[in-house]
Amino acid sequence: MNSPVMDTDLFFDEAPAARRMAWRDTLRGLSPGRWFETLKMRLAVGALAGLFAGMAFTAWYMGDVAEAQLIQRAREREHVEALRTAKVISRRIVELQRALQVVGEQLDRTTLQDPLKLAAFFEQRPVLRSMFANVFATGADGRVRMLIDPAGTRTPLTSIADREYFKRAVATRLAVISEPIRGRISNEPVIMLVHPVSDAAGVWGVIGGSLRLASRDLIEDLADTQVADLSTTIVVSDAAGRILAHPQRTRLLDSVAAEPHLAAAVAQWKLDAATHAFESGTWIDAKGLVTMAGDASTGWRVWRTIPRDALIAPLVQARSHALQVAALFAVVMAGALGAFIAWQLRPLARLEHQAAHLLAGDEGLAWPDFDGEIGQLARTLRHLLAERAQVERFNAQVLQKLSSVLSASPVGLAFTRHQRFELVSAECCRLLGRSEEQLVGQLAQVIYASNEDYVNLGPLVGAAFADGQPYVGEWQLLRADGTVFWACLHARPVSVDDPSAGTIWSLYDVSEQVQARRQLEHAADHDPLTGVVNRKGFGRAISQVHARQPDTRPASVLMIDLDHFKPINDTAGHAAGDAMLKAVAQMITSQVRASDTVARLGGDEFAVLLPGCDQRRALQVADKVQGAVADLSLTWEGRALRVGTSIGVAELTSAHDSDAAWLAAADAACYAAKHGGRGRVCAASPVKLVERDRAA
Template sequence: MSDLPPPFARLRAALGSLKLRVALGVVLALVVGIGATTLLLVRQAERDTLALVRERELGEAVRAAQGLSRRVVALQRALALASSQFDPAVLGDEAALGRLLLGQPLLGELFNMVFVADTGGQVRMAIGARGLMQPPLRLSDRDYFTRALRERRAVISGAVPSRLDGAPTLLFAQPLLHGGAVYGMLVGGINLAQRELLVPTVDTDVAGDVLRVVTDADGLILAHPNRSLVMASLATEPRLAGALERWRAVGSPVEPAGLMLAERGEVVAVGGVAGPDWLVWRAVDEAGLLEPLHAARRQALGWAAVLVAACGLATLAGLWWVLRPLRRLTDRAEHLFDPHNDPAQGWPEAGGEIGSLAAVLRRVGTERARLEQANASLLGKLGSVMGNAPVGIAFTRAQRFELVSAEFCRLLGRREEELLGQRSVMIYDSAADYAALGPKVRAAFAAGEPYVGDVPMRRGDGTRFWAHLRGRPVDPGDDEAGTIWTVTDVSEQVATRARLEWSAHHDALTGLANRQRLEQRLQRVLDGLPGTLPAALVMVDLDRFKPINDGAGHAAGDAMLCAVADVLRARIRTRDLAVRLGGDEFALVLEHCPPEAAVQLAEDVRAALAGIALPWDGRQLQLSASLGVASLHPQIAGVAHWLRVADEACYEAKAAGRNCVRAAPLPRAPLLVLRA
């Protein structure tokens, strides 16, 4: 941290000040409290406002739909009333028909175009803004016309393009009846692109950006502020496209009681128009509705920031005044452990928590001085013990040396300063030995016992020795308290044990394994079945060894036995075992060796033994050997049985003239794995 540039170092020191931290805490609390309160209040106001707007818009949509429904009924009644003045005779008289249409000024005000057609769909006469006309129009292919004829009732078309000028038009068809039969059709047309017939029915003075649209039950626009969208799908209106999808998802209801539809950023209400099954859509922009609240929130947060800044400065000034004694206390505490200062002098006089802290630190300084004196005396005594102890003593904590005795340093061939602070792994023969020791030590300590064991260690000069290690935790309940270790050199004892163990399983003359080791190995092979298959036992009996022993002496016989042992060791694998059974008898244990390979190896051994020429007193001593091979098979019932089978094969080799190899016959049955 000392490497930081001066500006950053000063900033870090300032941030470490208790006064600044408390002031920042107060400021943060004010920011969180005022900010959270402001935000919560504004959020609640937004929710309340939106709820009121939704309720109002739903009511407006329903009222607009009801008004539009009444308007449609009025238009239909006007046509029905006018239709009562027609009769079949008038329909065939063009002059009378023209006079009758000119005598209907109310229809001229309500509709852009009024025309009369016969039952075949041929328009007989029409009246519009340009007066009477006889357009060559036929309505028989219009759905609304055929429905009105078939059902003999008034029918309203959807928005269709006019056949006169192509403008989007809404048509009201009223059948002309005489004696219960339809003899003609009175039709009123409203040009949706020119006349604001439907829009005033849904127009209401509402603050904010309000969109009012009328559609039919299929979502086709009948009225829109942008008249170019008339007859287009409501999906083309970005503000209502999502609401249209949700309306269709709930089954496209035409609900006179109205319903609310979710739309991101909009409050959307829909009212169903009874009769023609139209829909009045109202959409209000949420952002416009909530802008006054957002402005109020910004203003409130601005005033809150000013208030927080003022409170923070006031808090900082107050803390600076109150905590002045704390600075003096800090200066004195920095010299608490200075041996040249009196631990009871120099502390500031103050009340409250600072005074209590000063008193505590004064007592700490006084008590520490007393403990240092006691520790110095104790360390002197401990140093005397460590320097004269006849065994190596070490104290470790966190796997590092903290205290070592003179005898410990002598055993390790290292100076005290080379060990202190270093990891304890450095004194062990290998890292693997050290790693293997850890679980054993932990297990002993967990059982409430000290760890005792012999481990290989390495001195500073690289020489290796065996150490008797004993360890006990300082505090069994605290792993951080450390461990006391004692070390003695037991290399002589370990070497003696190793020699005794080796002698118990090896022939002293040849160094080969003895009979006890052979029987142990054979039992291990049998116990490991079937994983140890195939395996073979080879018995080796030297030919004409007695003449060498008798004629050249026992020394020559011993030399010949050692030469035989060398041949056996040279011919087998490291996993195999060469054995001297006693006298001139030897054996080989071949693991994972098929019968054919065992016989071939026995033949190689026989040839090598026959090739021995041992110089002795000016002559060369030679011998041969008879070998019997017994491969493991299901009828082998145990170690003794296996040895007997191999001996019998060896006897057959002797009987066959010596210096040859014979293998015990294998059973014909499939091989079954049997355990001894």
């Protein structure tokens, strides 16, 4: 069939030269330059521009003044809060010292020397025990006679005679607050409060208590209290500038000058204090507001910081509200202006009404006769509508031919335009479980398993077409009954130069191929016996964590070697050994998180990758794994088979310049545990291996 010829002479009597002249005049009349030359448009645009400029300047000026006032009020409020917090801390320290003094006055020499009497003495004073992380009593020689903590009452074989705070308390006979130190029993950062017990003969004992900084014993919830809408952060430092309380436990005992939000304020305070000694102040910079207040009795300082973004959040909200009101006002003004212009352009509205009827197929109405620009536009519309009708008849014939081709195709074919189905083949309907009526006219989005897939597909198709290539890819599609299948999609544009011309798609079911490929990928990275990750998969996981430092820290690795496994193979056979390996793998997996990676590296060697775990938490996990495996009993031919574990723990640090170095540190720790008597957990550190015994 020959293509229809679009002959414009069928619609107009003017000569071609006259029609070309009318086109040029119309286009010149509709160009932006000529359009803006009209007086009504220049007045409307000028009035709106002046109005918006005045509104913008007023909003800016009011916002600038409001911001300055908001910051000043925040400085005053935060300064008062810092002073209040410092007083609260001072009052708590005085209460603690007073409690130690009262109890010390009730203690006598005989009770201190008798463990039973001393234990009963402290048991009768639960209030004192509740005020400290632990309470202790020593003799004048510094040897601890009794220690009471949540674990119970005991007599540890330790002495604090070498501690500076103990020496000062004995020498001065006064209550002493220690520097922040590592507790010998808890191994945590602590503050020690001690009070000497003396009589006329001299000091014969010391009673004291510890406050664990990491447990918030020092100031309870003050250090991480935050005002909900301002995100206030509170940090407490001692006279030497060491952090005693911080919302992040890892920052304890660091220098307050190294705190990112406080560094500038601390530096300025030190500079100002060199010439004007003071114990409070406020500082503000581009990052935020910092206030400080000190306690003269302890030398401690309370630092409060508010990010600038949080500080001016109410103002930002107010500005946003003002902009919304301004936008609403602009819409109202634009509407009023539009109504006025519409009234002036009523002839154009009549022309639009005529064009709408023609587009709807009603060709019986006569075109209105207008002069000037409206008349030129009317002639242009008549010409365009005539051409459109002829193009649509041509397209209908092409689509009819294409529909015949699609119905005979053994591959699912579809034609889409403006993201909607216009043609679909019978095979395409069969694959999607939908009829042609259910697809044609619908958005192509309805056949995708997820909206996210559909959104991600668009840029990929666009990039392929831009390179002059067809798109090929595998995606999950959705049948009418809700089932999902994998399909290979091929897409090619109808016209490279005209994206609106549409796209031709072919699709076929590749679910079996995708399933087979995934099974191969899973087998490549997993141990066939135990089902956990193999050495190759574990190496890939370790490399990914190491490569993304420091964002991936903290992270730790457990290297696990089974104890007493070889006798199982030798006496019960390799089948029993394989059964034990499976049971151990399941037991290890049950003791860790779903996000952790459990691997069998070969033989009786296992490993676990613990993202987000520092060394302390990793040691806890290692203890759990070791205890679970130790409790595992496998019944085999009437025998109860058991194994133990030697575990090495290594936390990722900047000293590990490669993932191999990290694994080597964990392996060395495991070797130390194995050759230190088995049934142990050893943690690698940059200096030495720290051994933790556990009954094998």
